[in-house]
Amino acid sequence: MASIKWENLTKDFGEVIAVNNMNLECEDGEFLSLLGPSGCGKTTTLRMTAGLETPTEGTIYFDGQPINHLSPRERNVAMVFENYALYPHKTVYKNISYPLELRGLSKSDIDEKVRYAAKLLEIDMLLDRYPKEVSGGQKQRVGIARALVREPAAFAMDEPLSHLDAKLRAYMRAELKRLQKNLGITTVFVTHDQLEAMTMADRVAVLNLGVIQQHATPMDLFNEPANVFVAKFIGEPAMNLLPCEVKDEGDHTYIVGEALHLELPQDLRRKVHEQATTSQLLLGVRPQHIRICLPGEVEQNGKNIVTCSVYVSEPLGTEQLVRVRVGQDLVQVLTGDDVTVDMDQTVLLDIPADRIFLFDSETEKRIA
Amino acid sequence: MQSRSKLSGIAAYVIVALVILWTVFPLYWLVITAFKPLEEFMAYPPTFWPSQWTLDNFVEGLIRQQGAPAILDSAVIAVGTFVLSMAVGVPAAYSIARYKTGGDDLSFTVLSMRFMPPIVPSVAFFLIAAKLGILDTYLLLILVNSMANIPFVVWIMKGFFEEIPYSIEEAAQVDGASWLRLFKDHVLPLAAPGLVAVSLFCFIFAWNELLFATILTGRTIQPFTKVVPGVNIGHVEPHWGAIAALGLLVIIPIVILSFYLQKYIVRGMTYGAIRE
Numbered sequence: 001m002a003s004i005k006w007e008n009l010t011k012d013f014g015e016v017i018a019v020n021n022m023n024l025e026c027e028d029g030e031f032l033s034l035l036g037p038s039g040c041g042k043t044t045t046l047r048m049t050a051g052l053e054t055p056t057e058g059t060i061y062f063d064g065q066p067i068n069h070l071s072p073r074e075r076n077v078a079m080v081f082e083n084y085a086l087y088p089h090k091t092v093y094k095n096i097s098y099p100l101e102l103r104g105l106s107k108s109d110i111d112e113k114v115r116y117a118a119k120l121l122e123i124d125m126l127l128d129r130y131p132k133e134v135s136g137g138q139k140q141r142v143g144i145a146r147a148l149v150r151e152p153a154a155f156a157m158d159e160p161l162s163h164l165d166a167k168l169r170a171y172m173r174a175e176l177k178r179l180q181k182n183l184g185i186t187t188v189f190v191t192h193d194q195l196e197a198m199t200m201a202d203r204v205a206v207l208n209l210g211v212i213q214q215h216a217t218p219m220d221l222f223n224e225p226a227n228v229f230v231a232k233f234i235g236e237p238a239m240n241l242l243p244c245e246v247k248d249e250g251d252h253t254y255i256v257g258e259a260l261h262l263e264l265p266q267d268l269r270r271k272v273h274e275q276a277t278t279s280q281l282l283l284g285v286r287p288q289h290i291r292i293c294l295p296g297e298v299e300q301n302g303k304n305i306v307t308c309s310v311y312v313s314e315p316l317g318t319e320q321l322v323r324v325r326v327g328q329d330l331v332q333v334l335t336g337d338d339v340t341v342d343m344d345q346t347v348l349l350d351i352p353a354d355r356i357f358l359f360d361s362e363t364e365k366r367i368a
Numbered sequence: 369m370q371s372r373s374k375l376s377g378i379a380a381y382v383i384v385a386l387v388i389l390w391t392v393f394p395l396y397w398l399v400i401t402a403f404k405p406l407e408e409f410m411a412y413p414p415t416f417w418p419s420q421w422t423l424d425n426f427v428e429g430l431i432r433q434q435g436a437p438a439i440l441d442s443a444v445i446a447v448g449t450f451v452l453s454m455a456v457g458v459p460a461a462y463s464i465a466r467y468k469t470g471g472d473d474l475s476f477t478v479l480s481m482r483f484m485p486p487i488v489p490s491v492a493f494f495l496i497a498a499k500l501g502i503l504d505t506y507l508l509l510i511l512v513n514s515m516a517n518i519p520f521v522v523w524i525m526k527g528f529f530e531e532i533p534y535s536i537e538e539a540a541q542v543d544g545a546s547w548l549r550l551f552k553d554h555v556l557p558l559a560a561p562g563l564v565a566v567s568l569f570c571f572i573f574a575w576n577e578l579l580f581a582t583i584l585t586g587r588t589i590q591p592f593t594k595v596v597p598g599v600n601i602g603h604v605e606p607h608w609g610a611i612a613a614l615g616l617l618v619i620i621p622i623v624i625l626s627f628y629l630q631k632y633i634v635r636g637m638t639y640g641a642i643r644e
Contacts, residue, residue, distance in 0.1 A: 052538050072541040085539035089557045098553075099543040146543070156542075 002062040002153040002186055003028040004049065009058035011044050011210075018044040020210035022058070026203075029184045031177070033201035035191055035233070041210035042190045043082075043158055049188060050077045050156045062153060073102075078147035082159040084139045086131040092118075092142050093127040099150040117149040120179070137168045144176070148183065155180070155187040161196060173199055194234050198222070206230050228364040231284050231357060237321060240290075240331045242283045243361065246272055255283055255358070258327025262304045265353050271368040276360055281367070284357035287334040291350040292322060292341070298348055306349040310341045324349065398619075401612035402426070406601075409609045429599060429610035430617075438595035439618060441506075442575055445591060448510035449517060449574035450567060456514070457521025458563070462555065464522065465529035479523045486516060490583050497584060504586040512584065513574040521566050528562030529555070564632045572622055592618055 004026040011019040019041040026032040034042035047053040049060060051072035059066045067075055078099070086095050096117055100110045118124040121141040126134050131142065140160060147155055160176070161169045177200045180187050191197050197204045198218040206213040206221065206229070214226040225231035231239045244257035246264075253269040255262050260283070264272065272281070298305060311323040311330055315337065322333045322341060326349070333349065341347055358367045401409050402425050404418045409425075429435040460478075463469040470477075493512055494503070502508045532555060540550035556563065578593040585594065596614055601607045 050542050052541070072538070073544040073546065076544075077542060079539070079542040081535050081539060083533070083535055085533070085535035087536060087539070087554060089554070098540075098545075102544040102549065146539075150543075 001028055001184065003030075003064075004032075004154060004186060004188065005061040005064070006045065006049075007059045007061065009045065009048065009060065010056045011041070011048060011053060012056040017210050019048070019055075022210070022212055024205055024212060024215060026186060026188060028063075029186055031180050031187045031189065031200060031202045033189045033191060033197035033204045034207060035194060035197040035204050036207035036213075037192055037233075039209075040207040042192075042207050044210075045207075046079075046156050046158055046188055046190045049154075050079045051075050052079075076153040077156050078150055078152035078154075079156040080140075080143045080147045080158060080160040082162060084131070084143045084163075086139055086142055086146075088131050090130075091127065092123060092129050092131070092134065095131065095142055096127075096145045096149050099146065103150065113149050114145075117145040120148075121145045121175075137164045137172075140164060141172075148179070148185075151183075152185065155185055155189075157187065157189045159191055160189075162191070162193070169196075176200065195236060198234065206233060224366075225284075225357065226366055228282060228284075228359045228366075231359070231366070235286055237287045237332045237334060239284045239286050239357070240329075241359070242285075242326065242329050242331070244281050244283045246276065246279045246281060255281065257283065258329070259308060260306055260326065262306075262351060262353065262356070268353070268356075268358065268368045272358060275367045276358075278360065278362045280361040282359040282361050282364075284359060285351055285355060287321070287332040289352060289355040290331070290333045290335075291352075292324075292333050292335045292339055293348040293350055294339075294341075295346060295348060298350060304351050304353055306351060308347060308349060310343055310345045310347055312343060313341050322347075398612050398615055401608055402616045404609060406609060409612075410605075425607075425609035425613040426617075428607060429614040433599045433607070433610055433614075434590065434595060435592065435599070435610070435614045435617075438590045438592040439614070441589050442591040442593070442618070443621075444506050445509045445513065445577075445581075445589075446571050446574040448506060449513040450570045452510055452514040453517035453521050453570045454563075454567060457518045457566075458525055460518070461522045461525035462529050462551075465526045466534070475522055475526050478519045481519045482516070486579055490580060493580070494583055503584060504588045506589060508584055509574075509577075509580060509589065509591070512580045513577055517570045517573055521570065524566050525559065525562055528559040532558045560632050564629045568622075568625060568629060571625065575618070575622065 006022050006024045009019055009022040009024075010017065022041075022045065024032075034045055036042050044053060048055050051067075051070060051074075055068060059068055061067065062075070087098065090098065093114060096114045097110050100113060105113075114127070115124060118127055121144060123134075123138055123141050123145060126138060126142075131139055134142065140163060144160060147157075161172050164172060173196060180200075189197070189201060198221070201218060203215065203217055204221055205215040208229050214221060214230045216224070216226075221230060221234045225234060225239075228241065232241065242257050242260065244255045244260055247254045247256050253264045253272065255264060262283075293305075306326060308324045308326045308331070311325050313323075314321045318337060319334055320337055320339075322335060322339075323330050324333060324347060325331075331349070359365065360367055400416070400418055403421045403423075404415070405420055405422045405424060408415060408419060430439075460469075461475075464475050493508075497503045497508050536554055536558070537550055540554050545553060576593060577591070581589075581591045581594045585591070592614060596611055599607045599610045599614065
């Protein structure tokens with residue numbers, strides 16, 4: 001078990017800088033997720049941690065000790081590969097037992113541990129098969145079993161669930177999370193799926209273009225996104241972002257967009273005046289937080305009410321996703337199935353002022 | 369329609385039979401000649417089955433005509449060539465495949481050494497070996513045969529090594545394997561079909577090699593390829609029986625090797641799905 005610290009970590013591949021001056025910490029026993037789109041540097045960071053890539057600059061510490069100079073086998077990190085990387089010429093049993101054989105454990109110890117890990121991951125009936133004889137999901141579980149059989153200092157998992165079908169993925173999410181908590185082994189988990197990161201990790205580091213955008217707990221990422229990138233990346237359906245402009249009229253401040261005219265509460269107003277570098281802002285509001293009303297339900301010209309027309313409505317079972325046209329933009333609204341709307345029908349959107357986010361359109365940083 | 373398919377079936381059998389006859393007949397002739405008594409293998413018209421089976425030809429070939437030490441010489445050269453070619457060629461191929469050693473063209477440059485007919489450098493080899501004082505030694509023939517074999521080993525094995533996904537080696541490193549260990553545990557088994565094929569070719573090449581053996585040896589080293597043409601009755605007439613007996617003996621190791629190693633080649637093919 002180990003805490004991990006990445007200090008000023010940079011990886012330069014020549015044409016691209018995969019990781020750019022990254023500073024990050026993962027506590028002992030923590031489940032840290034590196035989240036970002038492809039090419040954001042998350043896998044490179046993981047590979048540097050496991051020792052498969054050498055950092056161009058910076059230091060990686062395990063328990064406060066720099067480990068840059070250690071080879072992969074000296075680091076005691078167990079890795080799960082996105083493409084499984086199973087040994088095709090060895091049976092499932094031999095795949096799982098391999099790290100233990102290298103450590104010179106006795107045959108009976110190896111057998112006990114292999115069978116325990118296989119049972120845990122429900123692959124104990126596959127032990128005599130070869131990798132090509134088991135399904136994708138089973139391969140992935142063999143990969144995970146091979147990693148956890150040796151009780152490493154840390155797990156490095158590179159998109160371990162990406163090749164599973166939706167049902168198995170949901171199941172494995174829960175299983176992995178429980179397993180990690182039970183074993184208490186520090187885990188760095190790379191994924192591009194915000195749902196995986198949000199549901200499993202203690203803390204999430206969101207990366208883009210090799211730079212950490214935000215490092216926080218899942219709930220903080222959702223409720224307090226640091227910038228436009230995080231706001232867009234976290235949450236499903238994604239946050240609505242509408243260009244708008246701040247306008248002062250006497251004592252009141254309004255944000256005005258093509259079809260928008262919302263009054264800012266006092267505290268937001270102060271923040272906007274203090275922090276905004278420009279009067280051009282981006283208004284962010286999550287689809288879950290918008291209420292959709294029919295004309296007559298609320299006062300049409302009331303506070304924070306936007307009049308618009310329905311573009312399309314998609315029922316999702318217990319809820320429905322309604323896309324409405326606000327000026328040139330499409331806004332997504334997640335609402336219950338109690339509202340019935342038709343295409344091109346005029347509706348009113350109630351945007352609660354305490355639920356909105358404001359981003360500086362120049363720096364893309366969050367203002368409020 | 370039915371008669372037509374029946375006809376094409378018969379045609380296929382006829383063709384297969386002809387091919388088998390074409391390949392098996394010389395072997396059959398070799399075997400019966402080796403066991404025919406002297407007057408019978410010289411007889412005209414020839415007989416298609418020995419009237420009497422005898423081992424005289426083996427005694428004649430192996431002992432009186434110096435066949436036994438010749439086969440031993442060939443074995444030393446073939447094994448030595450095989451060991452040296454593999455020991456140099458396999459790591460070189462791995463290095464080129466994995467680390468792009470020498471850039472993109474090195475393996476082709478190495479292969480291009482084979483474009484030249486072996487007769488071209490043989491005079492140079494002779495002069496160099498004379499200077500070094502290693503003419504007529506096992507060492508020289510092993511070196512020269514290996515020089516011809518190594519480009520082939522590098523070229524073929526490079527392809528096999530490139531087929532092995534690097535992530536398998538990375539997984540082994542992370543699992544705690546040293547480089548040597550992962551090479552032995554994963555790279556070699558996964559490249560086994562290539563290794564087997566290449567080993568066989570190396571061995572057969574050196575086993576059957578005549579040109580260098582003729583030019584670069586004197587009285588000490590006498591590989592069987594050099595001895596067999598001199599197996600005579602008296603001074604002129606070839607002793608076909610002894611030649612056949614020796615020929616039979618020298619193809620046996622190759623046949624056994626091929627038979628034994630065949631299963632590795634087949635098993636290698638079934639890995640096919642290494643890539644996910």
